[in-house]
Amino acid sequence: MAKVKIYITPKKGVLDPQGKTVESALHSLGYKKVSGVHIGKYIELDLTTDQPSHPTTKKLIDEMCKKLLANMVIEDYRYEVE
Amino acid sequence: MAKVKIYITPKKGVLDPQGKTVESALHSLGYKKVSGVHIGKYIELDLTTDQPSHPTTKKLIDEMCKKLLANMVIEDYRYEVE
Numbered sequence: 001m002a003k004v005k006i007y008i009t010p011k012k013g014v015l016d017p018q019g020k021t022v023e024s025a026l027h028s029l030g031y032k033k034v035s036g037v038h039i040g041k042y043i044e045l046d047l048t049t050d051q052p053s054h055p056t057t058k059k060l061i062d063e064m065c066k067k068l069l070a071n072m073v074i075e076d077y078r079y080e081v082e
Numbered sequence: 083m084a085k086v087k088i089y090i091t092p093k094k095g096v097l098d099p100q101g102k103t104v105e106s107a108l109h110s111l112g113y114k115k116v117s118g119v120h121i122g123k124y125i126e127l128d129l130t131t132d133q134p135s136h137p138t139t140k141k142l143i144d145e146m147c148k149k150l151l152a153n154m155v156i157e158d159y160r161y162e163v164e
Contacts, residue, residue, distance in 0.1 A: 007124050022125070022150070031146055033130040042089050042124035043104070048115040064113055068104070 002052035004061055006069060006079040009040035014074045043069060052081045084134035086143055088151060088161040091122035096156045125151060134163050 010016045016038050023037040049057050061079055070077040092098045098120050105119040131139050143161055152159040 009124065009126070023127075025150055026146060029146075029149060031142070033142075034127050034146070035130070036126070036128040038126045040124040040126075042091065042122040044091070044118070044120045044122075045105075045108075045116050046118040048117070060113070060115075064108060064111075064116070067111060068107055 002047045002049050002057065003082040004043075004045050004047055004079055005082070006043040006045070006061070006065060006077055007040060008043070008065075008070045008075050008077045010038060011074055011076050040075070041069075047081075057081065084129045084131050084139065085164040086125075086127050086129055086161055087164070088125040088127070088143070088147060088159060089122060090125070090147075090152045090157050090159045092120060093156055093158050122157070123151075129163075139163065 010019070018039045019037040022039060023034060026034045026037070047057065047060070051057060058081075061081070065077045065079070066072055092101070100121045101119040104121060105116060108116045108119070129139065129142070133139060140163070143163070147159045147161070148154055
């Protein structure tokens with residue numbers, strides 16, 4: 001069993017309105033030292049496999065990210081397998 | 083300048099309908115080996131500080147998480163400061 005942690009972030013240069021909103025809200029609350037807020041998704045999942053570090057496992061995760069989890073037009077992803 | 087990475091996840095025992103939906107979708111796409119999908123938020127932000135590892139910095143981040151970023155009733159958070 002492998003534990004997979006996937007981080008999905010907006011691509012650089014893509015507007016991140018959610019991040020901008022949170023940044024303004026933090027400023028309004030008095031946290032003026034905050035800048036560059038970016039908001040993405042964090043996905044944890046379990047994968048039944050005997051070979052967590054095998055290339056086929058990585059291929060499988062890449063496939064899942066590209067097909068469903070991330071929108072490759074506007075998002076990047078990276079992951080860790082434990 | 084410190085780079086802060088915040089991970090917000092649903093608390094254990096709290097329903098995670100988004101995770102369940104993504105899990106079903108992955109199964110429909112043929113990825114039957116996937117289970118235990120949990121979806122949270124991933125937030126990156128920059129903090130203007132000379133002392134990234136100082137307790138006051140940690141206190142500040144804790145405050146921001148509790149006041150705005152995480153809903154402590156249903157979510158947990160953890161963070162890394164770089």
